[in-house]
Amino acid sequence: MTSLQIADVDHSPLVNVWINETSIGYNDEGSNLGSLSKQGYAPTRVFVEKKMSMCFANNDVDDLRLKATLERASELALLLKGPRRFGFATMPCLGVTTDLNDKSIGPAGEMKLVSELAAAADPVAHSKLV
Numbered sequence: 001m002t003s004l005q006i007a008d009v010d011h012s013p014l015v016n017v018w019i020n021e022t023s024i025g026y027n028d029e030g031s032n033l034g035s036l037s038k039q040g041y042a043p044t045r046v047f048v049e050k051k052m053s054m055c056f057a058n059n060d061v062d063d064l065r066l067k068a069t070l071e072r073a074s075e076l077a078l079l080l081k082g083p084r085r086f087g088f089a090t091m092p093c094l095g096v097t098t099d100l101n102d103k104s105i106g107p108a109g110e111m112k113l114v115s116e117l118a119a120a121a122d123p124v125a126h127s128k129l130v
Contacts, residue, residue: 016095017093017096018074018095018096018097019036019095021099023036023037024046024114025043032048032050033046033047033124034046045116045119046094046114046116047091047114048097048113049112050112051111051112051113053109053111073096073098073111076096076113080113081093081095090115091118092116093113093115094114094115094116095113097111097114098110098111
């Protein structure tokens with residue numbers, strides 16, 4: 001079995017793609033839209049997309065699977081964060097948020113991609129313009 005290798009991602013210097021979920025203020029409960037707050041920066045409107053929900057047991061095999069999953073999520077965020085090429089139309093990825101590495105939550109966890117939301121696609125910003 002072969003694995004997919006991402007060749008066009010610049011791995012140096014290391015870019016932090018992990019976002020703390022508590023830094024996102026959602027529009028309302030159950031919403032995928034919100035604002036990402038970083039100290040020293042104006043809030044950024046974001047779209048948060050749940051990518052996977054996984055269950056892991058507390059053993060060595062699942063610890064290896066968890067590590068591999070977190071590495072792949074980081075690679076995906078780096079790829080989507082990188083420079084755009086013509087025809088590659090995605091929202092700019094700001095990073096990934098996950099609770100998979102928090103063993104205190106039990107065996108289940110979620111992983112979410114956080115993307116910058118363009119003002120033209122933001123219903124909140126659009127309603128202020130009208």
